[in-house]
Amino acid sequence: METFFSFLERRVDDCTSLLCIGLDPHSADLEYPTATAAYEFSVNLVRQTAPYAAAFKPNAAFFEQFGADGWTALKEVIHAIQDESERMGSMIPVILDAKRGDISSTADAYARAAFDALGAHCITLSPYLGRDSIDPFIKDQEKGVFLLCKTSNPGSSDLQDIPLEGGELLYERVARLARTWNTRNNIGLVVGATQPEALARVRALAPEMWFLSPGVGAQGGELELAMLAGLRKDHRGMLLPVSRAISRSPNPARAAADLRDQIIHIQSGMEH
Amino acid sequence: METFFSFLERRVDDCTSLLCIGLDPHSADLEYPTATAAYEFSVNLVRQTAPYAAAFKPNAAFFEQFGADGWTALKEVIHAIQDESERMGSMIPVILDAKRGDISSTADAYARAAFDALGAHCITLSPYLGRDSIDPFIKDQEKGVFLLCKTSNPGSSDLQDIPLEGGELLYERVARLARTWNTRNNIGLVVGATQPEALARVRALAPEMWFLSPGVGAQGGELELAMLAGLRKDHRGMLLPVSRAISRSPNPARAAADLRDQIIHIQSGMEH
Numbered sequence: 001m002e003t004f005f006s007f008l009e010r011r012v013d014d015c016t017s018l019l020c021i022g023l024d025p026h027s028a029d030l031e032y033p034t035a036t037a038a039y040e041f042s043v044n045l046v047r048q049t050a051p052y053a054a055a056f057k058p059n060a061a062f063f064e065q066f067g068a069d070g071w072t073a074l075k076e077v078i079h080a081i082q083d084e085s086e087r088m089g090s091m092i093p094v095i096l097d098a099k100r101g102d103i104s105s106t107a108d109a110y111a112r113a114a115f116d117a118l119g120a121h122c123i124t125l126s127p128y129l130g131r132d133s134i135d136p137f138i139k140d141q142e143k144g145v146f147l148l149c150k151t152s153n154p155g156s157s158d159l160q161d162i163p164l165e166g167g168e169l170l171y172e173r174v175a176r177l178a179r180t181w182n183t184r185n186n187i188g189l190v191v192g193a194t195q196p197e198a199l200a201r202v203r204a205l206a207p208e209m210w211f212l213s214p215g216v217g218a219q220g221g222e223l224e225l226a227m228l229a230g231l232r233k234d235h236r237g238m239l240l241p242v243s244r245a246i247s248r249s250p251n252p253a254r255a256a257a258d259l260r261d262q263i264i265h266i267q268s269g270m271e272h
Numbered sequence: 273m274e275t276f277f278s279f280l281e282r283r284v285d286d287c288t289s290l291l292c293i294g295l296d297p298h299s300a301d302l303e304y305p306t307a308t309a310a311y312e313f314s315v316n317l318v319r320q321t322a323p324y325a326a327a328f329k330p331n332a333a334f335f336e337q338f339g340a341d342g343w344t345a346l347k348e349v350i351h352a353i354q355d356e357s358e359r360m361g362s363m364i365p366v367i368l369d370a371k372r373g374d375i376s377s378t379a380d381a382y383a384r385a386a387f388d389a390l391g392a393h394c395i396t397l398s399p400y401l402g403r404d405s406i407d408p409f410i411k412d413q414e415k416g417v418f419l420l421c422k423t424s425n426p427g428s429s430d431l432q433d434i435p436l437e438g439g440e441l442l443y444e445r446v447a448r449l450a451r452t453w454n455t456r457n458n459i460g461l462v463v464g465a466t467q468p469e470a471l472a473r474v475r476a477l478a479p480e481m482w483f484l485s486p487g488v489g490a491q492g493g494e495l496e497l498a499m500l501a502g503l504r505k506d507h508r509g510m511l512l513p514v515s516r517a518i519s520r521s522p523n524p525a526r527a528a529a530d531l532r533d534q535i536i537h538i539q540s541g542m543e544h
Contacts, residue, residue: 026377061378064385067347071340099374101398103425105298106333113336126373126398128420130427148400153375155402158449162442165435170442177430 003185004122004144005210007093012054012236014090017260018267020212021049022097022243023058023077027065029247035069038062042077045247049256050084053092055122057212057241060098071118078119093121095212095239099148101126101133108136115143122146124190124212127174131181141184149174149202152192152215171198175205188212191230193222193240199230207232214241223259224266235267275457276394276416277482279365284326284508286362289532290539292484293321294369294515295330295349299337301519307341310334314349317519321528322356325364327394329484329513332370343390350391365393367484367511371420373398373405380408387415396420396462396484399446403453413456421446421474424464424487447474451481460484463502465494465512471502479504486513495531499538507539 012018023045025038046056058077063070078094085091096118100110114123114137122144125134137145150160150171160171168176171191178187188210191202199213211230216223223240230238242259249255284290295317297310318328330349335342350366357363368390372382386395386409394416397406409417422432422443432443440448443463450459460482463474471485483502488495495512502510514531521527 024378026381059374059378059381061372061374061381061385064343065381065389067385067389068340068343070385070389071336071343075339097374099372099398099401100333101373102331102333102369102371103423104427106296106331109298109331109333109337113333113339113342117337117339117342126371126400128398128400128431129371129423129425130430130432132425132427151375151401153401153404155376155404158402159400159442159446160402162445163437165437165439167437170431170434173434174431 001141003141004093005185005188007091007121007142008055008210009236011090011092015052015054016264017052017054018236018238018240018263019052019256019260020055020057020095020239020241021045021053021246021256022241023056024243024247025062035063035066035073038066038070039073039076041247043080045252046077046080046084048253049246050088050092052256052260055093055095055239056081057095057097060096075118082119094119095122095124095146096120097124099124099126101129103129104132104136107133111136115140124148127178134181134187138184138186141186144186144188146188146190146212147174147178149178149189150191150195150198152194156192172201172205175202179206179209182209190214193226193230196225196229199226203230203232209237211238212241213238216240216242217245223262227263227266228270231267231270235270273413275413276365277457277460279363279393279414280327280416280482281508283362283364287324287326288536289324289326290508290510290512290535291324291528291532292327292329292367292511292513293317293325293518293528294513295328296515296519297334307335307338307345310338310342311345311348313519315352317524318349318353318356320525321518322360322364324528324532327365327367327511328353329367329369332368347390354391366391367394367396367418368392369396371396371398373401375401376404376408379405383408394418399450406453406459410456410458413458416458416460418460418462418484419446419450421450421461422463422467422470424466428464443470444473444477447477451478454481462486465498465502468497468501471498475502475504481509483510484513485510488512488514489517495534496538499535500542503539503542507542
């Protein structure tokens with residue numbers, strides 16, 4: 001039976017890649033700050049990097065800043081990814097980076113917005129409201145979620161690193177809870193690539209779950225540390241989102257291909 | 273110097289009300305599930321209840337479910353609130369219930385979406401990513417945020433009630449952190465009206481902060497318990513959002529007036 005992660009793994013095999021291309025049209029990267037420019041920026045990146053993309057991850061914020069026109073642009077970008085997938089004969093999953101989280105009837109409306117109105121396959125969610133805020137997004141096993149666990153920003157320590165009664169840290173509890181909620185193989189965890197120790201701790205708690213691990217720069221060293229700490233035993237189980245290191249490169253296709261090759265190189269080194 | 277909460281308090285005084293009218297166009301409440309119907313539902317509610325509204329709280333999810341058209345509708349609803357405010361000669365704050373939360377450069381784009389593209393005065397945010405995910409929303413002291421602390425849903429206990437090392441509960445830590453971050457008088461807390469004990473605990477930790485306390489039904493008893501536990505010493509400091517109990521009433525204007533009067537009655541009973 002197809003689940004979100006069996007879909008993702010098929011694509012990972014098709015392109016031999018763990019790279020997730022972030023589509024973040026920052027105003028600073030656009031010639032003009034308009035929804036049209038955000039669309040063109042994103043679609044250009046999609047066309048150049050699709051052969052190396054295990055997934056695309058548009059961030060809702062950079063489209064919402066342009067209001068309704070931004071939402072139209074976001075929907076069209078997701079369409080363009082589907083067109084590009086069909087041309088290549090291999091469907092590329094779209095992870096909407098939206099970090100939503102609301103009570104159940106409202107979560108239901110957000111799920112419709114992401115999966116039906118926009119056509120995404122997966123969404124990032126905050127765990128703070130608990131299980132019933134996740135349920136509407138995972139009832140269809142072909143749709144997936146990545147739950148925020150340990151994020152890559154400096155402020156992540158404010159809550160996520162708080163020690164709980166018994167000694168566990170909050171993000172470790174989130175990982176354990178998410179694992180018990182993952183009965184349909186469609187919940188993954190956001191664990192930043194900037195913190196190899198956290199990656200290793202979460203990997204120990206959730207040996208089989210997929211991670212979405214942002215924070216990889218152009219530095220091969222950090223990438224290798226993160227992969228050694230976070231990969232599953234099958235050398236998969238970890239999507240590595242990269243945005244500016246590819247989009248700001250003079251040749252995004254080449255930058256994506258190089259990163260994909262670095263990842264394969266590190267994976268193959270682990271086999272010995 | 274004007275801050276978000278001095279603006280809110282002026283409106284609270286102008287209308288002698290702590291009522292916050294929720295604008296939640298659930299598909300089930302619409303004749304047709306369209307953005308136009310969501311707009312008409314919301315604007316009808318705005319026109320009927322404005323005299324009793326300390327604030328309006330549109331929930332982004334119920335507009336996003338209609339995609340770009342929903343965003344246009346949401347923007348027009350916020351415009352209609354401004355028009356109604358001008359007609360009455362008293363500005364009514366608009367709290368965008370969006371529960372966003374992302375790393376700093378992304379949070380900046382969400383702040384532009386809420387405050388510039390949509391024209392809201394305040395937004396609800398998740399605390400899970402920590403301080404740097406809040407900063408872009410509070411740098412302008414005339415804009416405000418309500419940070420999720422203890423929510424009214426059943427799943428709120430999954431994370432928010434976890435005991436920390438030292439015995440404090442997670443939502444209590446969030447309240448303490450938020451208080452230290454509130455240097456510009458523009459951060460409030462979401463504390464559900466369904467849990468008077470949590471309201472009392474958070475009130476003890478944050479004696480001067482504003483709460484947004486959803487979960488009040490048509491039952492006067494619960495309302496009184498919540499207000500006794502959550503009001504500040506000045507008998508304010510608590511916004512009471514109500515959605516369906518007003519929107520599904522045969523006479524929403526009357527339902528809002530009655531609730532406003534119940535609130536005033538409970539406040540006046542506290543003065544003795």
